[in-house]
Amino acid sequence: MSPANPMNRRKERIDALAAGSATVREAGSVDEKPGVSLIASAWQRLRRNPVFLVGAIITVGFVVLALVSSFVAPHDPAANLxxxxxxxxxxxxxxxxxxxxxxxxxxxxxxxSRLLVGSRQTLVVGVFATLFGLAGGMTLGILAGAFGGWVDALVMRFVDVLLSIPSLLLAFSIAALASRPSQLTVIIAVAAVQVPVFARLLRGSMLAQRSSDHVLAARALGVNQRAVVFRHMLPNSLGPVIVQSTLVLATSIIDAAALSFLGLGNPDDRQPEWGQMLGRAQPFIYDYPHLAVLPAVCIIIVALGFTLMGESLREALDPKTRR
Incomplete structure (x- = not known):
C-alpha cells in the first residue's frame, strides 16, 4: 500500500462530508453528557477523596457526640461521686x-462524663465564635468590596491593624478586658480574631466580581447598586468564605481552649470544657498526665477533622488546585 493512499482516502471523505453525501455518524460522533454544576462536580471528587472522608467522619462524629453527650454520659459531670x-x-x-x-x-x-459533656461546650464556643466572626467579616468585606474608593481604603487599614497583632495575643487582650470571665467573653474574643480574615477574603472575591460580565451587564441595564451587590456580586463571592469558615472552626476551637487554659474562660467548672480541663490539670501534669492528655487529644483530633475537611473543600472548589 502506497503512502499516498491514506491521504487520498481522507481527502475523499472530507469532500464527501462537504458535499453532504456522508452522514455524521459515518464520520464519527461525540458523546454528549449533561452539564454538571460546580457543587455536584466538587462532590464527585470529594466522595473519592480519603482525606475528606476521614475529616468528615471525625467532624460528624464530634457533632453527634456533642449533641447527645448529656444522654450518653454515665454520670453527672458536676457530681463529686x-x-x-x-x-x-x-x-x-x-x-x-x-x-x-x-x-x-x-x-x-x-x-x-466530663470529657463527653465538654465536647458540647467546645462545639458551642467554636460554632458561635465562627458565626460572629463571619458576620463581622462579611459586613466589612461587603463595604470594602461593594463601594471601593475611600471606604475600601478605610476598612482595609482597620483590617491591617487587626492582622498586625498576633491572633492569640489579640484574643487574650479582648478577653482580659472583661470584668468577669465567661463563655461569652471567650466567644467574642475568638470571633474578633476571625473578623479580619473573613473581611479580606470576601473583599478580594467581591473585587473580582466587580469586573465580571454579569455585573457589568446588570449595571448597563440600570440595576440599582443594592441589587447588584446582594443579587449578583455577593452570592458568587461566598464560595471561598464558606470553605474558610470550615478551617476557622478548627482555629476557633484551639484559641478558645487556649483562653480557657489561661483562666479567661468560664470560671464555673461544673460546666466542663476541654480547654478548662487542661488548665485544671496543670498541677497534676507529672503525676497524673492523663488528666491533661485526654482533653488535649480530643482537641487535636477535632481540630484535625475540621482542617482535613476544609482543605479538601478548598481543593475541590478551587479550579487551580482541583485534582
Missing part, C-alpha cells in the same frame, strides 16, 4: 474503677 476517695497527700486523683473507666479528677468527678 468519688470525693471520699480523694486524699490530697496520698491519692489526690482517684484511678479507674467499676463504673468509672477513666477514673475521676481531683474533685472526685467522673472524668469520662
Amino acid at each position: 468519688l470525693i471520699e476517695k480523694v486524699r490530697p497527700q496520698s491519692n489526690p486523683v482517684p484511678g479507674p474503677e467499676a463504673g468509672f473507666p477513666l477514673g475521676a479528677d481531683d474533685a472526685g468527678r467522673d472524668l469520662l
Whole structure:
C-alpha cells in the first residue's frame, strides 16, 4: 500500500462530508453528557477523596457526640461521686474503677462524663465564635468590596491593624478586658480574631466580581447598586468564605481552649470544657498526665477533622488546585 493512499482516502471523505453525501455518524460522533454544576462536580471528587472522608467522619462524629453527650454520659459531670476517695497527700486523683473507666479528677468527678459533656461546650464556643466572626467579616468585606474608593481604603487599614497583632495575643487582650470571665467573653474574643480574615477574603472575591460580565451587564441595564451587590456580586463571592469558615472552626476551637487554659474562660467548672480541663490539670501534669492528655487529644483530633475537611473543600472548589 502506497503512502499516498491514506491521504487520498481522507481527502475523499472530507469532500464527501462537504458535499453532504456522508452522514455524521459515518464520520464519527461525540458523546454528549449533561452539564454538571460546580457543587455536584466538587462532590464527585470529594466522595473519592480519603482525606475528606476521614475529616468528615471525625467532624460528624464530634457533632453527634456533642449533641447527645448529656444522654450518653454515665454520670453527672458536676457530681463529686468519688470525693471520699480523694486524699490530697496520698491519692489526690482517684484511678479507674467499676463504673468509672477513666477514673475521676481531683474533685472526685467522673472524668469520662466530663470529657463527653465538654465536647458540647467546645462545639458551642467554636460554632458561635465562627458565626460572629463571619458576620463581622462579611459586613466589612461587603463595604470594602461593594463601594471601593475611600471606604475600601478605610476598612482595609482597620483590617491591617487587626492582622498586625498576633491572633492569640489579640484574643487574650479582648478577653482580659472583661470584668468577669465567661463563655461569652471567650466567644467574642475568638470571633474578633476571625473578623479580619473573613473581611479580606470576601473583599478580594467581591473585587473580582466587580469586573465580571454579569455585573457589568446588570449595571448597563440600570440595576440599582443594592441589587447588584446582594443579587449578583455577593452570592458568587461566598464560595471561598464558606470553605474558610470550615478551617476557622478548627482555629476557633484551639484559641478558645487556649483562653480557657489561661483562666479567661468560664470560671464555673461544673460546666466542663476541654480547654478548662487542661488548665485544671496543670498541677497534676507529672503525676497524673492523663488528666491533661485526654482533653488535649480530643482537641487535636477535632481540630484535625475540621482542617482535613476544609482543605479538601478548598481543593475541590478551587479550579487551580482541583485534582
